[in-house]
Amino acid sequence: MTRRDLLKSVGAITAAVAGASVSRTAMAALPEPVIQTSPNTMDPLVPTTGRPYNPVVTLNGWTLPWRMNNGVKEFHLVAEPVVRELAPGMNAHLWGYNGQSPGPTIEVVEGDRVRIFVTNKLPEHTSVHWHGQRLPNGMDGVSGLTQPSIKPGQTFVYEFIARRPGTFMYHPHADEMVQMAMGMMGMWITHPKEAHPHIAEVDRDFCFLLNAYDIEPGSATPKIMTMTDFNLWTWNSRVFPGIDPLVVRKNDQVRIRVGNLTMTNHPIHIHGHEFTVTGTDGGPIPLSARRPEVTTDIAVGQMRQIELLADEEGDWAFHCHKSHHTMNAMGHDVPTMIGVDHSGLMQKINKLVPDYMVMGDRGMADMAEMQMPLPANTLPMMTGQGPFGGIEMGGMFSVFKVRADQAKGDYTDPGWFTHPKGTVAYEWTGPTPESHHATPAPAGAEVELQVKKPATHQH
Numbered sequence: 001m002t003r004r005d006l007l008k009s010v011g012a013i014t015a016a017v018a019g020a021s022v023s024r025t026a027m028a029a030l031p032e033p034v035i036q037t038s039p040n041t042m043d044p045l046v047p048t049t050g051r052p053y054n055p056v057v058t059l060n061g062w063t064l065p066w067r068m069n070n071g072v073k074e075f076h077l078v079a080e081p082v083v084r085e086l087a088p089g090m091n092a093h094l095w096g097y098n099g100q101s102p103g104p105t106i107e108v109v110e111g112d113r114v115r116i117f118v119t120n121k122l123p124e125h126t127s128v129h130w131h132g133q134r135l136p137n138g139m140d141g142v143s144g145l146t147q148p149s150i151k152p153g154q155t156f157v158y159e160f161i162a163r164r165p166g167t168f169m170y171h172p173h174a175d176e177m178v179q180m181a182m183g184m185m186g187m188w189i190t191h192p193k194e195a196h197p198h199i200a201e202v203d204r205d206f207c208f209l210l211n212a213y214d215i216e217p218g219s220a221t222p223k224i225m226t227m228t229d230f231n232l233w234t235w236n237s238r239v240f241p242g243i244d245p246l247v248v249r250k251n252d253q254v255r256i257r258v259g260n261l262t263m264t265n266h267p268i269h270i271h272g273h274e275f276t277v278t279g280t281d282g283g284p285i286p287l288s289a290r291r292p293e294v295t296t297d298i299a300v301g302q303m304r305q306i307e308l309l310a311d312e313e314g315d316w317a318f319h320c321h322k323s324h325h326t327m328n329a330m331g332h333d334v335p336t337m338i339g340v341d342h343s344g345l346m347q348k349i350n351k352l353v354p355d356y357m358v359m360g361d362r363g364m365a366d367m368a369e370m371q372m373p374l375p376a377n378t379l380p381m382m383t384g385q386g387p388f389g390g391i392e393m394g395g396m397f398s399v400f401k402v403r404a405d406q407a408k409g410d411y412t413d414p415g416w417f418t419h420p421k422g423t424v425a426y427e428w429t430g431p432t433p434e435s436h437h438a439t440p441a442p443a444g445a446e447v448e449l450q451v452k453k454p455a456t457h458q459h
Contacts, residue, residue: 036098044411095122164190220377240391241383249404255306
């Protein structure tokens with residue numbers, strides 16, 4: 001369906017109002033919905049109307065355009081089924097907004113009056129909750145509690161003033177387990193209207209959401225009843241090597257905003273730099289409460305803003321530090337076979353199962369290079385190639401690329417880092433010093449063990 005066709009169909013919809021404070025005359029003409037199907041990171045949307053601000057870059061996403069209508073900033077969200085490329089070679093059938101999952105980032109300025117039209121193209125009712133916002137109760141978006149559900153084919157209007165700056169999210173509060181498991185979510189950024197004592201000016205400002213799916217190998221639709229055992233850990237519904245790098249200039253001040261809508265916490269870690277946690281979904285953190293970190297844990301439903309000075313050139317890993325979250329679809333009921341002698345076993349099993357492959361007798365690194373047959377629409381567990389070979393990562397992993405010659409405002413991938421001579425780890429070919437170990441006791445010898453017990457205390 002083209003945008004023109006969608007606009008015609010939306011114009012024919014009988015709109016409903018999310019709160020009594022919204023005038024029905026505001027719905028006389030809907031803003032045209034903008035649809036985006038590319039999974040690539042879009043350039044920042046520089047504001048041409050309304051208050052000025054320094055725009056964010058949504059990792060593997062984009063910012064939703066708006067129109068100004070008598071001083072009100074108007075957006076149009078379309079909740080609909082989408083096809084999202086998780087990485088080249090695998091598509092997922094998800095639900096999202098305006099052609100993508102997650103939906104587009106909404107950027108406003110503190111003090112803006114915002115009006116959001118939400119059209120439901122899903123097969124069931126929905127709503128939109130504006131996570132972390134201060135707003136009238138009837139605009140909070142909880143089906144049955146603060147508003148009627150938005151039925152298929154209906155358009156509702158939400159209208160409120162963006163009262164405080166910060167990093168927020170939006171997601172349904174209707175059949176929430178299903179709709180969020182299917183990818184319905186997006187980011188909301190409220191920029192400060194003037195200089196703020198706890199919000200610094202930065203050169204580059206990135207944002208993305210943590211989400212997770214359970215998609216059986218060979219299929220494309222998430223298993224919505226999964227509670228904890230997910231097999232695809234994603235940033236903005238992308239897995240490595242499908243996650244774009246975060247490209248910056250050397251000595252840029254960089255802000256990265258991360259929201260967690262998975263079912264577990266994520267320790268987000270960066271290499272080569274330290275950062276400061278400068279904000280949460282509750283607002284900016286006072287300067288006196290900040291401390292340097294290289295890893296910050298983001299719990300379910302939380303937002304975190306981190307800021308750093310990108311003063312070390314290179315291609316630095318940036319990832320969740322839960323090791324199984326940097327792998328793609330895998331089975332969790334696999335026995336540990338490290339050290340098990342498979343000599344002769346593979347040949348015997350191959351007579352019965354021609355495609356059988358020994359897995360894990362020396363660890364899992366071989367899995368990154370094996371050309372094991374996979375079902376259609378399925379990614380390897382560990383994939384991605386770097387300048388020195390396989391990176392052996394998947395899932396929640398990307399690269400923080402710092403370059404001295406990157407132009408201001410240029411987010412294009414500069415390629416792999418050219419290391420100065422003598423700065424790459426290398427193989428040692430000289431003599432190896434002898435290792436000295438304590439002499440073990442002879443087999444069968446008695447070993448005397450003396451134990452000094454602590455003094456006992458009466459309680």
